[in-house]
Amino acid sequence: LARLEEKGCVTRxxxxxxxxxxxxxxxxxxxxxxxxxxxxxxxxxxxxxxxAALAETDALTDADIDELAKYLEELKKERK
Structure with a gap:
């Protein structure tokens, strides 16, 4: 907490x-x-x-992958 206080992230x-x-x-x-x-x-x-780190731990379901793909496509469209 002292470090966070030094950085201005918290007050005490x-x-x-x-x-x-x-x-x-x-x-x-x-x-x-x-x-x-x-x-x-x-x-x-x-x-x-x-x-890759997420995939190697089996942390991503097919639904997660679909959600990420959809989100990335939305980001692409917004940046054009």
Whole structure:
């Protein structure tokens, strides 16, 4: 928690003998930066490596694969 406080992600307030920590970022503010960091550290920024890791653990069902394919097609259309 001390690291998060140093980074400005949380604040702390003395309460009794301890501290109350409060997030300073919303989930929508935090998630993009953390996702990018994890993506880079674990998969070298490679989407293929990420999907391959999921596939190797049998974590993806056919429905999941269909949902991802549909989402990726929607992203393609939005970027044109």
């Amino acid at each position: 307030e003395k309460q009794g003998r301890g501290y109350l920590y409060t997030a300073t970022l919303t989930r929508s503010e935090y998630l993009p930066a953390e996702s990018k960091s994890v993506w880079q550290r674990l998969f070298g920024g490679s989407p293929r490596s990420f999907v």
